[in-house]
Amino acid sequence: MTSPLVADTAHRRPGMSRRLLLLLTLTCAVGVGTVYFPQAISPLVVAALHESPGSATLVVTAIQIGYTAGIFLLGPLGDRLPHRPFLVTLLALTGVGLLAAGCAPGLAPLIAAAAVVGMTTVAAQVIGPLAAGLVAAERRGAVLGTLLSGSTGGMLLARTFxxxxxxxxxxxxxxxxxxxxxxxxxxxxxxTLPVSLPSSRQRYPALLAEPLRLLRTEPELRRSCLYQATVFGGFSAVWTCLALLLTGPAYGLGAHAVGMLALVGAATMLCTPYAGRLVDRTGADRVNLVCLIGVLVSAAVLTAGARGGAAGTVALAGGTLLLDIAMQSGMVANQARVYALRPDARSRLNTAYMTCAYLGGSAGSWVGVRIYGRAGWQGVCALVAVLAGIALARHLVALHGRGTDARQAGDRGPGEPMPVGIGCPPSVPRLSRQPVERRVI
Known part of the structure; x- marks a missing residue:
């Protein structure tokens, strides 16, 4: 007797209670916050350990590099290992690493502990695929939006903490x-975590190679990756160059002004659950369309920030808030689309998606600083508009193709079967041609 080895098969799905959702949201907040709170205490580390400011920033760099490596090296294991022991082990290792960092006698042990913490604090990347398998498809967007609000809250509050x-x-x-x-x-x-079965028996080297193969074989994954990479690239360019603008001659403020402006983004904690519910009701494509248009509008609003003064400050606050909401809401839509592609490979899909998003963000920061040096703040805003325009053009092509498929399905003759995927609403993914892994029970 054979049976699909898929963790979220309907008769096995344990369900998602409000209490469990709250606990997982808190875990996302702690996991993401762990990456960001060391940024706020770098000056204290410098003073206490008698190190140079440049050396102390290596701690922050080690955590960020470790986090990126953790997404790539550990993320795919979410399909290979049962979620409960895997997530508990990651959190335990993160806790031990943080305690070791807090007891570090010098900078070198602190950097080593920070690298371990960064690699293991990928709880949010494990929880997303886990939660997607615990809820029905019509609730997936709302749950992902709630989890993302926890990650956003952890990122915003970590520096204050x-x-x-x-x-x-x-x-x-x-x-x-x-x-x-x-x-x-x-x-x-x-x-408290429910028991789940692994969805893959692939060996670890094959798991690491799988995200690249999925990028090659799943066009909807490539589309979502393009959307998030371009939007997150513009987002990173804005926030990287914002410090240069606020501390420059147009404003003459201190670095703390960037942190105060970032608190405006707390509103996204309320918007992402609502965006998730919209995804459940109307489909990911419609939400993506609104978000990409929102990014274009935010670029126009942010352009007025170059003038300085009170009017410029208002433009920066309003533009960054709109950009934050559009970027985070678009992420909810993209993740809902990605998780629906292959229930047996959600962690590997998420690894491919998040890796592309972070690569886009890193490239956006690098390009943004260089454009700022040549064309100023207006050049950065133009970069945001161009990146959003690329994603929007690709999205309109996809919507046009979907509409053409629907018209072709309506014109088929009597008794002709409907082609696979044609005429499906945006919230219903096309059937994947990838084989489902099986094992003998």
Whole structure:
């Protein structure tokens, strides 16, 4: 007797309670926040360890490099290992790494511990595919939006947490507190997470190669990756160059002004769950269309920020808020589309998607700084518009093709079968031609 080895088969799906969703959202917030709070305490590390400012920034760099490596090296294991022991192990290792960082006697051990923490704190990348398999398709967008609001909250509040606690109790305190929280979450999840079956028996080298193969064989994955890479590239360019603008002659403010402006983005915590519900009701394509248009509008609003003064500040606040909402809401739509492609390969799909998104963000930061040096703030806004325009053009081509397929399906003769995928609404994915892995029960 054979049976598909898919974790979210209807009769096995344990379901998603509100309590479990809240716990997973909190875990996403802690996981993402762990990557960002060390940025706020770098000056404290410099003073306490008598190191140069450039050396202290290696801690932040080590965490970021470790996080990127964790997405690529550990993310695909979400399809190979049962989710509960895998997620609990990651959180436990993160907690131990944070405690080791908090007790580090010097900079070198701190950097090593930071690299371990960055690699293991990929909980949010494991929780997304896990949650997608615990809910019905018509609720998937709302759940993903809620999880993303937790990640956004962790990113925004992490710097405040680290800076405040570090000023009060020293630079070691944020690491020790965060480590204790991670270990407590690991213990709680070990008792509350439902049991899930792995969806793949592939060996580890094959799992690492699978995201590249999926990019080659799944056009909807490539489309989602293009959308997020371009939009996140523009987003990263704006926030990288914003510090240069605010501390430059147009405003003459300190670096803290960037942090204050970033708090405006807290509104996205409320918008992403709503965007997820819209995805469930209208489909990912319609939400993507609105988001890409929103990015174009934000580029126009942000252009007025070059003038400085009160009017420029208002333009920057409004433009960055619109950009944040459009980028995060688009991510909900893209993830919902991606997770629907291959229920047996969600972690590998997510690895391909997030890797492309981060590569786009890194490229956007690099290009944005160079454009700012040549064309100023208006050049950066033009870059955002061009990137959004590329994604929007691709999206309109996809919508036109879908409409053509629907018309062809309506013109077929009596008794002719409907081609696979033709005429499906945006929320219903086309059937994948990839084989489902099976094992003998």
């Amino acid at each position: 680290g800076g405040t606690l570090g000023e009060w109790l020293g630079w070691r305190a944020p690491y020790l507190v965060a480590g204790a929280v991670a270990l407590i979450l690991a213990a709680v999840l070990a008792r």
